[in-house]
Amino acid sequence: MSYEKTELNTVKRGGHKARYDKMLIHEILDAVEVCHVAFNIEGRAQVQPVNFGRSGETLYIHGSPKNRMTRALIESGEACLSVMILDSMKLTRSAFHHSVNFRSVVVFGRVEELKSDEQKVEGLKTIINHFVPGRWEHCRPPTKKELKATRVIAIHIESASAKVADGEPTDEREDYDSGYWAGVIPVTTVYGYPRADSRLKPGLSLPGHVLDFYRAKNKKS
Amino acid sequence: MSYEKTELNTVKRGGHKARYDKMLIHEILDAVEVCHVAFNIEGRAQVQPVNFGRSGETLYIHGSPKNRMTRALIESGEACLSVMILDSMKLTRSAFHHSVNFRSVVVFGRVEELKSDEQKVEGLKTIINHFVPGRWEHCRPPTKKELKATRVIAIHIESASAKVADGEPTDEREDYDSGYWAGVIPVTTVYGYPRADSRLKPGLSLPGHVLDFYRAKNKKS
Numbered sequence: 001m002s003y004e005k006t007e008l009n010t011v012k013r014g015g016h017k018a019r020y021d022k023m024l025i026h027e028i029l030d031a032v033e034v035c036h037v038a039f040n041i042e043g044r045a046q047v048q049p050v051n052f053g054r055s056g057e058t059l060y061i062h063g064s065p066k067n068r069m070t071r072a073l074i075e076s077g078e079a080c081l082s083v084m085i086l087d088s089m090k091l092t093r094s095a096f097h098h099s100v101n102f103r104s105v106v107v108f109g110r111v112e113e114l115k116s117d118e119q120k121v122e123g124l125k126t127i128i129n130h131f132v133p134g135r136w137e138h139c140r141p142p143t144k145k146e147l148k149a150t151r152v153i154a155i156h157i158e159s160a161s162a163k164v165a166d167g168e169p170t171d172e173r174e175d176y177d178s179g180y181w182a183g184v185i186p187v188t189t190v191y192g193y194p195r196a197d198s199r200l201k202p203g204l205s206l207p208g209h210v211l212d213f214y215r216a217k218n219k220k221s
Numbered sequence: 222m223s224y225e226k227t228e229l230n231t232v233k234r235g236g237h238k239a240r241y242d243k244m245l246i247h248e249i250l251d252a253v254e255v256c257h258v259a260f261n262i263e264g265r266a267q268v269q270p271v272n273f274g275r276s277g278e279t280l281y282i283h284g285s286p287k288n289r290m291t292r293a294l295i296e297s298g299e300a301c302l303s304v305m306i307l308d309s310m311k312l313t314r315s316a317f318h319h320s321v322n323f324r325s326v327v328v329f330g331r332v333e334e335l336k337s338d339e340q341k342v343e344g345l346k347t348i349i350n351h352f353v354p355g356r357w358e359h360c361r362p363p364t365k366k367e368l369k370a371t372r373v374i375a376i377h378i379e380s381a382s383a384k385v386a387d388g389e390p391t392d393e394r395e396d397y398d399s400g401y402w403a404g405v406i407p408v409t410t411v412y413g414y415p416r417a418d419s420r421l422k423p424g425l426s427l428p429g430h431v432l433d434f435y436r437a438k439n440k441k442s
Contacts, residue, residue: 012287012288012289013284013285013287013288013289033307033310033321034305034307034321034323036257036268036270036303036305037268038259038260038266038267038268039259039266040261040264040266043261043264044299044301045259045260045261045266045267045297045301046259046266046301046327047257047258047259047268047301047302047303047327048303048327049257049303049304049305049323049325051321063234064234066233066234067233067234068233068234076266078265080265080266080267080268081268082257082268082269082270083270084255084257084270086254086255086410089254089352089353089412091353091356091360091415091431092360093360093361094360094361094363094367095345095346095349095357095360095361095362095363096361096363096364096367096371098349098352098356098360100254100255100272102255102270104270106267106268106269124316125316128316128319131310131319132310132312132406135312135319136316138401138402139312139313139314139315139316139319139401140314140315140316140317140396140399140401141316142315142316142317143317146315146317150317168418168419169418175361176420176422177422178361178422179422179425180359180360180361181359181417181421181425181426181427181428181431182417182418182420182421183415183416183417183418183421183427183431184415184416184418185353185412185413185415185416185431185434185435186412186413186416187410187411187412187413188410188411188413189307189408189409189410189411190408190409190410190411191310191406191407191408192406192407192408192409194312194404194405194406195404195405195406195407196402196403196404197389197390197403197404197405198389199397199403200402200403200404201397201398201399201400204400204402205402206402206404207402210312210402210404210406213406214406
């Protein structure tokens with residue numbers, strides 16, 4: 001299953017890196033905690049990093065009811081966001097061919113403000129379980145007052161694309177003999193062992209879902 | 222020295238995390254390889270990840286002359302970009318208080334397209350040396366043809382802000398006794414040991430500037 005290629009999501013530059021496969025795009029989105037969301041304030045394009053969650057073809061973000069970004073997104077009715085995972089830095093013999101191996105996604109979606117407490121809870125649950133799978137069942141759910149202090153919006157994916165670069169450094173043929181060093185610096189995001197809060201209630205041990213998260217992130221691929 | 226607080230860059234939400242100190246903002250920008258740039262295409266706000274470089278109060282990005290993002294930025298004359306470094310995930314007893322420790326920057330700037338070869342080389346040099354300090358002196362500079370195939374734009378910082386969160390998980394007083402586990406999962410970006418290209422010219426050893434980069438990234442702070 002792939003996202004349909006439209007004027008909006010078709011990768012124009014570096015087309016050989018373009019991917020439209022839904023499973024791959026979901027996998028990249030699920031691997032990260034933070035996305036960067038574009039929005040317009042008085043016609044000026046702005047961008048902010050924000051936590052998010054994904055469930056199927058819907059992404060959720062949340063903020064204070066006074067948050068300008070979520071308000072701007074609701075007003076425009078549409079959203080574009082991107083995520084990027086840097087996998088390595090490629091140092092080539094020529095300045096021109098320096099590049100990175102990476103996995104990125106750009107999503108275009110329709111914005112819906114979630115109004116009922118049930119909808120908001122569903123969105124927040126998705127965000128918390130995106131953060132650490134299974135977490136929602138192991139923390140106190142929001143009170144009415146907390147829900148009132150939270151704006152939750154759904155971004156229904158209408159279109160998306162990924163770019164994936166995963167190759168060796170490449171130079172012009174005539175540069176290979178030039179005497180300049182070339183190589184790769186791998187870059188990895190490392191999740192350390194979970195550390196209990198200093199004010200933890202005595203007798204509580206590390207829960208299984210947190211240990212599972214740590215192990216999944218540190219599984220050799 | 223700080224960036225002046227204006228309508229544009231003043232952090233409205235989470236104001237206690239806001240920082241306007243230039244040195245801190247430069248430090249966060251210099252710690253990362255990739256930023257996310259907002260731009261408008263037919264009134265629709267979009268965002269894309271892109272490599273960049275910083276020299277003083279100017280950021281540089283580059284792309285193909287056909288690149289829609291750089292074209293849109295030149296047309297609008299202004300740019301907004303953000304970077305975010307995730308330092309840890311904070312798991313709290315309540316769903317509501319889950320958060321992250323992070324360092325982020327949002328920059329607003331005036332866009333200038335660099336037209337002369339001299340200006341373009343200066344921009345590209347900044348990008349390459351932002352990637353790996355000292356790299357420019359150790360690779361082949363761009364040819365006339367390569368420069369022609371590259372659009373380089375300068376973003377002169379007019380306004381910027383950082384947000385920094387670096388605290389312990391915090392819960393409502395009544396939740397501390399609840400029996401839910403709370404804690405922190407540290408997140409680190411690790412730069413591995415540089416690996417030579419398989420087609421490296423025999424006899425070339427790892428250059429000092431690459432080793433220095435590796436050591437600087439792995440220095441215990």
